[in-house]
Amino acid sequence: AQTVTQSQPEMSVQEAETVTLSCTYDTSENNYYLFWYKQPPSRQMILVIRQEAYKQQNATENRFSVNFQKAAKSFSLKISDSQLGDTAMYFCAFMRGASGTYKYIFGTGTRLKVLA
């Protein structure tokens, strides 16, 4: 069975600084997808970034980038130039790539606080 582990329950970062959130996962699959979702105090779950396991290039979305290490089964999220609006819970999620399988497995989340 697949598992997703986020070992940092809480983190804080100064505004404009860079922070990295860690995520590790366990799977025997070769084809899968990884995601980072953000949940601000409004509770809305917002997709931050998506990575396909067969792509070696790390995904990037503006200030958000990932460090995807397939062999190590690691998928960390780097937030550059942190902004107050980045304060939120961040969830890492895994999905198998098998056809017809759409189930996400979520980590327990990391609460990030950006300090002014």
Added chain:
Amino acid sequence: DARVTQTPRHKVTEMGQEVTMRCQPILGHNTVFWYRQTMMQGLELLAYFRNRAPLDDSGMPKDRFSAEMPDATLATLKIQPSEPRDSAVYFCASGPQGLDTDTQYFGPGTRLTVL
């Protein structure tokens, strides 16, 4: 800007009452998911549908929960009878067909409080 919508946003009810939560997936999306979020359990997948057919509802307590998709624009999650332990935020998410079928887009959630 297409979004998943959920109603109601907040619901307070008494134990034993029936609760119905509604979700309108993004137009054209063919997968719909129901999640429950609590502090203790985190995000749990309750059920999901593809092309309106239930694919997996193994995460859902069968005796009191039911999920349906009467049509492509409406998904419902019903709890009858409700219990205090059902208090949680319930999210609906939908996923598109095509190249990014793996991506799920979440609604704003329904915060349910059962007294």
